Amino acid sequence: MVILATERLCKALGYSFSEQTLLRQALTHRSHSSTNNERLEFIGDGVLNATIARALFLQFPQLNEGELSRLRASLVRQEALAEVASALQLGDYLFLGEGELKSGGHRRPSILADALEAIFGAIWLDGGFAQSEATIMRLFHERIGQIDPSQALKDPKTGLQEWLQARKQQLPEYKVVRQEGESPNQVFEVACEVGGLQISANAEGPSRRAAEQSAAAQVMQQLKERYPGKRL
């Protein structure tokens, strides 16, 4: 049964392991055993970041490194990885401890994202970098192709405002709630409130504008969690 199950997963990944124990380790959460996927996740994060960096570099010759970096962050953030993992039905194959099993650990985004990265690391060890890169590209090709830099690179305040406008919601209000120190060591704390949705967040920054952007980003994060289906 287990063998059949991972065969299905390997088919979805487009990669067959020589060393089955590596796959098993990549699927094992720390709640299950001390031989788990945490170390594999560390190198998997490496091959994932490198692969996505190169793919974006080649696809967007006009973007600078800061823009490429932000695009990459949007592709490899936990939520995006969990979506890729869910499409592979990765949760069905995980080895979890009792507690995690009972509390729905196989659907938890952090657990799914970590296991996916661990699989990329395991493929690197098992078949070499090129195999891991190829697997990542198969899984991310479509997402990379669909990225619209003009949307993805919007600053958080603009993004939040447009999201709310598109849904005919009240626009956010920003207030400086604290200001300390002297320039250039000033600290601003700003509150961002979306009255209609009863969402707010506070954030600090070295300038009012920086604190506002950071607070807007936090509000967007809350919106994403509350309305997971809606693209931001």
Added chain:
Amino acid sequence: MVILATERLCKALGYSFSEQTLLRQALTHRSHSSTNNERLEFIGDGVLNATIARALFLQFPQLNEGELSRLRASLVRQEALAEVASALQLGDYLFLGEGELKSGGHRRPSILADALEAIFGAIWLDGGFAQSEATIMRLFHERIGQIDPSQALKDPKTGLQEWLQARKQQLPEYKVVRQEGESPNQVFEVACEVGGLQISANAEGPSRRAAEQSAAAQVMQQLKERYPGKRL
């Protein structure tokens, strides 16, 4: 002359470029021209982080991912990269704008570190991942071999105390200078002062201990900048 010069660099790197323009771009600072090394640095950072991650993973089977991550950070931080770049005499090959040339840009750690990463990225594009990985391993092999995890993984407070004790200096003093909010959203600001050396730093954290560690790390950073020859 230029051709001879980069030949010497390629010998030091152990890699010869098929596409000489890639090497030239990797050596070009943004102050010199719009076709510069910033985008190459982005992918170079990717191959460097992945390669060092895998090397540490293989060398230290007993370390967990947090420890591996801290070891990697110590190897790829700007100062360490600038040292590797200096050993290659990379500064001699850089294309800098007038201003940077006059102000000693070819010795600036950030410029050297960025150019080194850009070279790793250029090799990846020119000869494939394995060539870039091999070049990185040639340059970092010795440093990786010399890492002593029990030293490198010390927390900043312990590290700072031992550094000062070994030099018969006064020990640091920590003071809470600000405390705000209610648990679990408390913020502590701590000052760390080394009286004898007239060095101090403030840092914030969610607990007194976290703020102390962070302040100690900043003091160590200042010590490193002031006494660059001494290993911390």
